[in-house]
Amino acid sequence: MYIYIYLSTKSICYHVAHIEGNKHFLLYDSASASDSASASASASASGNKKRMNMFTAINSAMHNVFETDNKAILLGEDVAFGGVFRCSLDLRNKYGDKRVFNTPLCEQGIIGFAIGLAENGFTTIAEIQFGDYIFPAFDQIVNDVCKYRYRSGSSFDLGNLTIRSTWGAVGHGGLYHSQSPEAFFAHASGIKIIIPSDAYKAKGLLISAIKDKNPCLFFEPKALYRASISDVPVEAYELPLGKADIIKQGSDITLLTWGSLVHKIKTAADILSEKHGIDCEVIDLQTIIPWDVETVQQSVKKTGRLLISHEAQMTNGFGAEIAAKIQERCFFDLHAPIKRVCGYDTPFPHVYEPFYMPDEHKIVYEVQKMMDAE
């Protein structure tokens, strides 16, 4: 049974997630940051936390940054009124229209303009409303953002630039509101790509990305904007970029993913543990490039098996790079070939989404096959 939940902001209605039978993907509730290994990262000294969903956490991150850095600027389509996903609520009210403003509807212009701003001393946050629409800016990102420092011999650089965009399946987005474009950009060195999997990580990783001395591309899983709720410190804190997060230790197989699928893979790990006695190690990659090869390698050396999952299509998805690198590093430790459970090689379909998406059932099935492989 599928039930769609409608939520409205002013006149905008959009679906958030679908409820399937008794099991719901609606709420991913990380009770507190102490659940994950990343708790050791700097949290606020006062310990003052609030229950926040991901868009509130992202909003909070930007408020923190704007408060202390008067050169911070946010620009993009519809950011002035609060953003179509409410990530920029109250920023313009508090910080004014010279720091938070709408741009014309032109992604190549947004990124081009943001480059000029960032290069001239402003902490620039450029928002691309949907990752599906980032492609007009592909040239500016690949040919300019990624190469600015290298081609000028470090005379000029874009450390001040952060690009935020939405990402991933949302239940009904179809071809153009569901894409995960990280693989396209992972092929261009010079930028960092980050994808958080919950509200707590979103805030910490976003602040790190903004402060990082390299340009960053921060993809926000729109399905998690409301669905992921964590205890999030009110003050600013940073989580390290380039580090994967082992969210569950295990010994039989390494399950690796990022973004919204982290939750389905956790569910799969629970099923495998309860019903099949298989002990999974679950890793949230967090940073796509530069990715944490060491953590994944160590894990696979221990377990001998790796299953990678991502929403983007199988062929040339980022899982291919991980598989190639890990087989090179861990070939003699592997008990089974590395497996990828991904979207099919099709554009992202609308009514067929439940069949297209990698889910815990496909993962459970493939893991069992891999355990039987030897």
Place this chain on the structure above:
Amino acid sequence: MAVAIAAGRVWRPNRGLSQAAVLLLWRPGARGLARSHRHRQQQQFSSLDDKPQFPGASAEFIDKLEFIQPNVISGIPIYRVMDRQGQIINPSEDPHLPKEKVLKLYKSMTLLNTMDRILYESQRQGRISFYMTNYGEEGTHVGSAAALDNTDLVFGQYREAGVLMYRDYPLELFMAQCYGNISDLGKGRQMPVHYGCKERHFVTISSPLATQIPQAVGAAYAAKRANANRVVICYFGEGAASEGDAHAGFNFAATLECPIIFFCRNNGYAISTPTSEQYRGDGIAARGPGYGIMSIRVDGNDVFAVYNATKEARRRAVAENQPFLIEAMTYRIGHHSTSDDSSAYRSVDEVNYWDKQDHPISRLRHYLLSQGWWDEEQEKAWRKQSRKKVMEAFEQAERKPKPNPNLLFSDVYQEMPAQLRKQQESLARHLQTYGEHYPLEHFDK
């Protein structure tokens, strides 16, 4: 009435003038459209007045079906100060630049011309891999550069070396970039003529066309926010103006009210593509008003016209925080680059006309001569001296090694990522065994 009720407001008549009269009397200037739009949003809705209420346009109704004819027969006129013989046409437009400044303009153009000849030849001899000359367009570079402050930020396309020349970028550094030697500020990463100089406020050139246009707009916004009393100038050719980034840049500059000068060098060709195949409207200047941008077309081979237009554009852009578009008409006398032979698509006669009859350097020289500030003796001496300077820098640049191959790997990120360091180490190991197959003797140890 339904509209008024929906708006939740009660209609009140304006005192005195009706709304229509107010709009008719008020002629929006280039930014008036923006202002009138905001004005519109504050007006109260009324269905008793039969006036357009659309938020998208500030205009009256018309009941006659009429398409606007684009004016391509007689386009926007071309502003000039000197005739082709270097004589001032309208004395009130003479900028009366002092002798030293005019000599600097002349020497910058001629030094550039000399450097172009030598470096073009050096590519033909296999000494550098590639080169682009500036023949015929020197006036657009120095005329505009002379009208700017030294700290104004410059974004170029690739045919604006004269701007750097005017800003006293040393020959040594021009050559270093073309040779990619250890003195190159860009560390040998790019093809020749991709100059950059932070100290002289000249952003590093990149090959993709027009990407610099929206970037320049963002930089101008930054200058406005910083109250820097600084303008940004962005150069591009008429071909690059066809790119989407040009449209993006113009629109952003106007809507976000940025102090920027868009400087289009319309030189007649984009490689082999003539302007008749590049656009059907009246060049690039005619596009400006469509975006709400103050625009002008100038004779790009007339240094004083370029100077006057840029000077005034700069003054107003900074004072009023709005963009200006200057389309400088000129002619590309040289080939597109060393990879091009333009005799394949244009006649030698056409090129000779511009070289002999309408050249920015000749026109300025005539002016100098008529002022008594220059003569044949000085011309001969300067030609000899400039050639000597260029040759010296050239020989020095040739002798220097390229940077160490380790520099292939740095500056991708601020810090070198672990995987990249591994790749760097693997190349180093490879060279230890197979080094003889690589041109290591030309590279710094």
